Amino acid sequence: MNALQGIDGQLEWSMQPRPVCDVGQIRIRVAAAGLNRADLLQRNGLYPPPPGVTEVLGLECAGVVSEVGAGSRWRVGDRVCALLAGGGMAEEVVVDARHALPVPEGLSLQEAAALPEAYATAWLNLFQLAHLQPGEKVLLHAGASGVGSAAIQLCKAFGSPCWVSVGSHERVAYCEALGAQGGVVRSEDLDGLRDYAPFDVILDPVGASYAELNLKLLGQGGRWVIIGLMGGRKAQLDLAQLLGKRIQMIGSTLRSRDADAKAQLIAELEQQVWPLFAEGRLKPQLERSYPIGAAEEAFAALASNEVQGKLVLVVDDSLS
CATH class of the missing domain: 3.90.180.10 (Medium-chain alcohol dehydrogenases, catalytic domain)
Structure with a gap:
């Protein structure tokens, strides 16, 4: 073949x-x-x-x-x-x-x-790992991506309002059409996400360059799920914020999970x-x-x- x-x-x-x-x-x-x-x-x-x-x-x-x-x-x-x-x-x-x-x-x-990849990734990280509940607020970095597009629709379907960070105003509009409440253009006003905070869950494919901001945006008991490192792998963190807000930091990959875990994930999706x-x-x-x-x-x-x-x-x- x-x-x-x-x-x-x-x-x-x-x-x-x-x-x-x-x-x-x-x-x-x-x-x-x-x-x-x-x-x-x-x-x-x-x-x-x-x-x-x-x-x-x-x-x-x-x-x-x-x-x-x-x-x-x-x-x-x-x-x-x-x-x-x-x-x-x-x-x-x-x-x-x-x-x-x-x-x-x-x-x-x-x-x-x-x-399969987009919806499995979104479901795994938002619902299996972060235990997203109806009404909780979600921030999706790279919201117009394949995973972001799936995550927006899942948040809407299961009753959790979400916001995004994206690369252009056109993408903000695209995400809003899918069901996002709003968002910011990362090159213009990333700090503008504070207007929508605090968030209960952040789905983050960026990593290091957003780390400091993510800690500020999360509320008490927030869950920060890191699924990529597009913004680098090393960051300095104020761990006092992590402790004080009882934030859970979750590192996640899908590809290397074992066959039984993937089977369970696929069964939930179906x-x-x-x-x-x-x-x-x-x-x-x-x-x-x-x-x-x-x-x-x-x-x-x-x-x-x-x-x-x-x-x-x-x-x-x-x-x-």
């Missing part, structure tokens, strides 16, 4: 060994794969896959089941999307059957490819989140699809930090 890898900072679509489908797994003929910032890092040699995971890029995909290992609920021909530790940007991928979800009714496979797509309360925020041959263009677009929502690579547009 053909698959996409990052080699010496360049993308290479080339022939790779076909993975074996074992007990409890399914083989998916890939229609499309979602593009994530982790793929940018891996291509540049900065985020290697966990031990035993393929070097093929891609943390999520959608397609059609073509083979089923023993012990799976899926059938050949089922339309699914899946959360992956790697391997999605290929003609085929084999995945733990528990990590797959049905394509929500009414959505295309390209739209479905943009769902039960509590997936029905909201059929009801029209959640919508995939797919900004653009690129053919796999234009992968470099897609990666450059994501690296520009000007994307609203998600980008997808189309591997096989004959699938529907």
Whole structure:
């Protein structure tokens, strides 16, 4: 099969060994794969896959089941999307059957490819780890990103008002249209977030450069969930604020979690989140699809930090 890898900072679509489908797994003929910032890092040699995971890029995909290992609920021909530790940007991928979800009714496979990573990340960090409750106030840094777009919609659906920090006024408007209460442009008025504070939960993919501000913005018993380090990895903190406000600082990654933890996460998504797509309360925020041959263009677009929502690579547009 053909698959996409990052080699010496360049993308290479080339022939790779076909993975074996074992007990409890399914083989998916890939229609499309979602593009994530982790793929940018891996291509540049900065985020290697966990031990035993393929070097093929891609943390999520959608397609059609073509083979089923023993012990799976899926059938050949089922339309699914899946959360992956790697391997999605290929003609085929084999995945733990528990990590797959049905394509929500009414959505295309390209739209479905943009769902698993964003919604799994948002649900894990807001609801499983931060224990977000209805009525609690949320701050989403990088609110127009794929994860941010999913998080805004989940906050609205489950009754928690949210605000954002983003890169432009256009993005503030985009986030407000999804359900955010408001927000600021980070280059103009990041301190303006104090007007909306105190927050109960902050979802933070930035890290060090926002650390001091986050401590000031959180209220008593606040939860600060760090999911990325776009703003650096080292910061000086006033721990007296951390203690005085009883703030919980939570570091979180999804990719390296074990198979059982991911299975539990996917089961919660299917039960509590997936029905909201059929009801029209959640919508995939797919900004653009690129053919796999234009992968470099897609990666450059994501690296520009000007994307609203998600980008997808189309591997096989004959699938529907």
